[in-house]
Amino acid sequence: MEMINGHDPKPHAILFPYPLQGHVIPAVHLAVKLASRGFTITFVNTLSVHHQIVKSSQPGTTADNDDIFAGARKSGLDIRYKTISDGFPLGFDRSLNHDQFWEGVRYVFSAHVDELVGNMVGSEPPVTCLIADTFFVWTSMIASKYNLVNISFWTEPALVLSLYYHLDLLIKNGHFAKSHDNRKDTIKYIPGVEAIEPEDLMSYLQSTDTSTTVHRIIYQAFSDVKKADFILCNTVQELESDTISALQQKQPIYPIGPIFPSGFAKSSVATSLWSESNCTNWLDSKPTGSVLYVSFGSYAHASKRDIEEIAYGLLLSQVNFVWVLRPDIVSSDETDILPVGYEDQIKGRGLIVTWCCQIEVISHPAIGGFMTHCGWNSVLESVWCGVPLLAHPLLTDQFTNRKLVVDDWRIGLNLVDDHHKGKTITRDEAAEKISRLMGGKGGDDHELRKNIQEAKKILENALTKIGSSEKNLTQFIKDVTLKMIQKKYNYNKNIKH
Numbered sequence: 001m002e003m004i005n006g007h008d009p010k011p012h013a014i015l016f017p018y019p020l021q022g023h024v025i026p027a028v029h030l031a032v033k034l035a036s037r038g039f040t041i042t043f044v045n046t047l048s049v050h051h052q053i054v055k056s057s058q059p060g061t062t063a064d065n066d067d068i069f070a071g072a073r074k075s076g077l078d079i080r081y082k083t084i085s086d087g088f089p090l091g092f093d094r095s096l097n098h099d100q101f102w103e104g105v106r107y108v109f110s111a112h113v114d115e116l117v118g119n120m121v122g123s124e125p126p127v128t129c130l131i132a133d134t135f136f137v138w139t140s141m142i143a144s145k146y147n148l149v150n151i152s153f154w155t156e157p158a159l160v161l162s163l164y165y166h167l168d169l170l171i172k173n174g175h176f177a178k179s180h181d182n183r184k185d186t187i188k189y190i191p192g193v194e195a196i197e198p199e200d201l202m203s204y205l206q207s208t209d210t211s212t213t214v215h216r217i218i219y220q221a222f223s224d225v226k227k228a229d230f231i232l233c234n235t236v237q238e239l240e241s242d243t244i245s246a247l248q249q250k251q252p253i254y255p256i257g258p259i260f261p262s263g264f265a266k267s268s269v270a271t272s273l274w275s276e277s278n279c280t281n282w283l284d285s286k287p288t289g290s291v292l293y294v295s296f297g298s299y300a301h302a303s304k305r306d307i308e309e310i311a312y313g314l315l316l317s318q319v320n321f322v323w324v325l326r327p328d329i330v331s332s333d334e335t336d337i338l339p340v341g342y343e344d345q346i347k348g349r350g351l352i353v354t355w356c357c358q359i360e361v362i363s364h365p366a367i368g369g370f371m372t373h374c375g376w377n378s379v380l381e382s383v384w385c386g387v388p389l390l391a392h393p394l395l396t397d398q399f400t401n402r403k404l405v406v407d408d409w410r411i412g413l414n415l416v417d418d419h420h421k422g423k424t425i426t427r428d429e430a431a432e433k434i435s436r437l438m439g440g441k442g443g444d445d446h447e448l449r450k451n452i453q454e455a456k457k458i459l460e461n462a463l464t465k466i467g468s469s470e471k472n473l474t475q476f477i478k479d480v481t482l483k484m485i486q487k488k489y490n491y492n493k494n495i496k497h
């Protein structure tokens with residue numbers, strides 16, 4: 001067996017990201033982080049994700065079309081790459097046939113995983129760890145079958161993990177799964193969460209129909225996570241210390257975030273599922289802090305009406321903007337989204353692209369604000385760049401992340417106040433909020449900018465040599481190694497057929 005430090009066995013982890021853009025990105029950077037600390041990693045993308053990345057990647061990003069990590073390996077990291085079927089043909093529209101796709105991921109995917117892991121028996125160094133996204137439902141089954149150290153990778157804030165983790169308490173207290181009779185009062189009984197309004201729960205915990213595929217995935221995944229040996233979390237101890245400490249009482253959880261590409265530069269490993277427009281030249285022509293960056297991420301959909309109100313809000317606000325407008329933002333069969341003649345009206349001050357390298361755009365000095373769905377990667381990246389946010393959550397954890405951004409950390413504004421009460425966007429409110437964020441009259445931006453600088457410091461400190469995330473990563477590696485030894489090097493021997 002290979003050794004690190006002369007006596008410890010070298011860990012070899014198979015890493016499975018969830019097949020969604022927002023999960024693949026931090027998983028790739030986690031792979032790099034662990035490999036640079038001595039792990040061997042086998043990174044497994046679905047064929048569908050792999051093909052989309054290869055189709056979108058620009059020359060120079062990927063050295064070898066069949067292996068997104070070829071470049072990283074040349075630089076000395078032991079990251080191997082495999083692809084696996086998610087059970088559907090490549091041409092299948094996973095966004096349009098959402099439920100069918102997730103049902104497939106729930107039932108069929110694990111058989112492919114089982115086969116792949118089974119075929120890796122005998123690899124060198126031997127596979128010792130399984131790192132799977134927390135949303136997968138098969139982790140314990142595979143980990144125990146192959147006697148692997150089981151590690152759950154959580155790509156959202158600890159607050160969200162904690163709420164899913166305590167689903168039983170939400171049910172018992174009548175805040176969830178009571179159909180139309182869910183309690184509406186403040187939730188005050190989740191360990192490590194002082195208080196949260198029901199409207200700030202993840203969208204799936206607010207819906208009245210709790211029998212959907214996604215709900216079944218949630219029930220399974222968050223009972224499974226309780227059996228994991230370790231949980232890795234893309235957050236920072238000092239940002240969410242009460243929540244993390246409470247979880248820590250139940251299970252070893254290591255906040256090691258923010259997990260970014262090194263130097264916060266465009267990653268040398270291709271991760272993007274769409275081809276990216278280069279906005280740099282356009283941004284170079286704009287004054288510092290004058291441009292609002294607008295993006296609602298890779299996954300959620302918005303209504304055509306809301307997109308139209310935002311479009312006019314941007315027009316009325318008169319700020320410069322870069323707007324990432326996915327062609328399928330409304331739906332993949334509704335592509336005619338913007339008002340007629342809109343693009344002529346914004347010439348010179350608005351740039352609309354279908355996708356971009358967010359890290360490159362948001363770190364450009366011309367950017368002064370970020371209108372966002374509050375996806376967790378976006379929040380972390382915005383904090384890192386000290387760019388205050390205008391929050392417009394659409395789905396899943398984004399509602400909960402909004403609470404952190406706007407109510408707790410005060411680093412952003414709501415795009416729509418009283419969003420909870422069913423109030424929808426109007427162009428006038430959008431314009432007013434945009435100009436408040438960007439420092440127009442009655443602006444709150446001074447306070448926001450001060451707070452976000454403090455949050456940014458927390459992230460920066462966490463990643464220094466003596467910072468909490470670095471120390472936690474070191475602790476994690478020690479604990480994994482110990483667990484491997486406890487398992488008596490029995491990997492690949494105890495396999496139950």
Ligand SMILES: *[C@@H]1O[C@H](CO)[C@@H](O)[C@H](O)[C@H]1NC(C)=O
Pocket residue numbers: 139140141143144148149150224227228229
């Ligand atoms: C993970 O491994 C531990 C022992 O190392 C075991 O008790 C637990 O059941 C396993 N959990 C999963 C999810 O396989």
Ligand SMILES: *[C@@H]1O[C@H](CO)[C@@H](O)[C@H](O)[C@H]1NC(C)=O
Pocket residue numbers: 266278279280281357360
């Ligand atoms: C975008 O363009 C700028 C300036 O031309 C260049 O420096 C940068 O590398 C480009 N980015 C990508 C991702 O190609």
Ligand SMILES: *[C@@H]1O[C@H](CO)[C@@H](O)[C@H](O)[C@H]1NC(C)=O
Pocket residue numbers: 237252253254255467468469471472475
């Ligand atoms: C992570 O770091 C924080 C701050 O140094 C510390 O309090 C916490 O115990 C660490 N967690 C683990 C799992 O080592």
